[in-house]
Amino acid sequence: MACSSLTSIGSATSVAPPNFSPTSANTMQTMKTHILPLLLLTAGAANAQTAPQVPAITSALNDNATATANANPLPDNAATSTPAYVPPPAQPERLSPRVAKARSDFDSKQRAQVAEYVGQARQVPTSSSTANVGGQTIFTYRPGALYTIYVGAGRQTVIDFQPGEQLTGEVNGSDTVRWLISQVTSGTDAGEQVHLVLKAVEPGLTNDLFIATNRRTYLVTARSVADWSMPSVSWQYPMDTWKAKQAVAAKREAVEPVAVAPDALHFNYDIKGGRYSWKPMQVFDDGAQTYIRMPATLNATDAPALFLIEKGEPLLVNYRVKGVANGTTGPTYIVDRVFDRAELRVGAKQAITIRRR
Numbered sequence: 001m002a003c004s005s006l007t008s009i010g011s012a013t014s015v016a017p018p019n020f021s022p023t024s025a026n027t028m029q030t031m032k033t034h035i036l037p038l039l040l041l042t043a044g045a046a047n048a049q050t051a052p053q054v055p056a057i058t059s060a061l062n063d064n065a066t067a068t069a070n071a072n073p074l075p076d077n078a079a080t081s082t083p084a085y086v087p088p089p090a091q092p093e094r095l096s097p098r099v100a101k102a103r104s105d106f107d108s109k110q111r112a113q114v115a116e117y118v119g120q121a122r123q124v125p126t127s128s129s130t131a132n133v134g135g136q137t138i139f140t141y142r143p144g145a146l147y148t149i150y151v152g153a154g155r156q157t158v159i160d161f162q163p164g165e166q167l168t169g170e171v172n173g174s175d176t177v178r179w180l181i182s183q184v185t186s187g188t189d190a191g192e193q194v195h196l197v198l199k200a201v202e203p204g205l206t207n208d209l210f211i212a213t214n215r216r217t218y219l220v221t222a223r224s225v226a227d228w229s230m231p232s233v234s235w236q237y238p239m240d241t242w243k244a245k246q247a248v249a250a251k252r253e254a255v256e257p258v259a260v261a262p263d264a265l266h267f268n269y270d271i272k273g274g275r276y277s278w279k280p281m282q283v284f285d286d287g288a289q290t291y292i293r294m295p296a297t298l299n300a301t302d303a304p305a306l307f308l309i310e311k312g313e314p315l316l317v318n319y320r321v322k323g324v325a326n327g328t329t330g331p332t333y334i335v336d337r338v339f340d341r342a343e344l345r346v347g348a349k350q351a352i353t354i355r356r357r
Contacts, residue, residue: 122146122221125230136160136232141216141239148221152229153203159196159220160234163187165213167194174208179222181209200224242303246324246331261286266356273352278302278344281330283354285338292333292344292354298325304344304352306333314343
């Protein structure tokens, strides 16, 4: 009866409810007890069949990681890797047209000024600026001057220094790869002389040299050329020559003092001009010679040249210098004649006029 009741549930025909008895109720309860566990087991089996099977590898991975960590332990002070900071590229400065033009004009003026005084300081081998003895080119040394020399490619140029002059360090050059520089010494004792030998591997090269010695410094620009060369280079030193003459004059003056009769001296001279450090202190004559006393602070670089003025034209005159500037007394220019007008000059613009009254 229970089966026919379950079958009739989906039917559209109206069926009278069955008349359940106590025996039927017990039978239904027994079916529920057996069917519910069966349904649960069936659902579990279906889920087990449809769920993906995951290999049990977690334990194996953990074991491998542990083994690797034990085999290659990190040091206690190991730094963690962090990405390096890369700064952004510099952006060009943005200038207004007016500011850009002003800056360009200023740079142009600066370049022109530097080119002007560098050009004035540069000395190149010419017949008017250099001398020669045999194959040796002789420059006139001036502090701060720039000397240009030419070295034949595959040849050598020798730079001779003053006897007794020693290098105080390495020669500094702007091109130390394609130029070869070696030092050679000749002579002994006081006559020992240092020479630098320059060689260039190919033509068309430039090497700016700075050479320091125990007496002075040199700025030399060496240029390599293809088919000619300057075999030897040296300098003449007018300052040393002037000092040597001053020393000789001082010794002579100490042995042979100048004797002048006081009543024959004429002091009526006008000294006019700028307030230069070399302006004479006093001018007088004894009727035969004229004496120009220079200041005690006069140095060789400021020493003026003396010209006589006749008919408005400057004329060179022979004179000699006695004594040296020692901070207390200065040298004296001695002219072997009496003049009405003369000028002391330094360069083209600085002049002192001396007139006899």
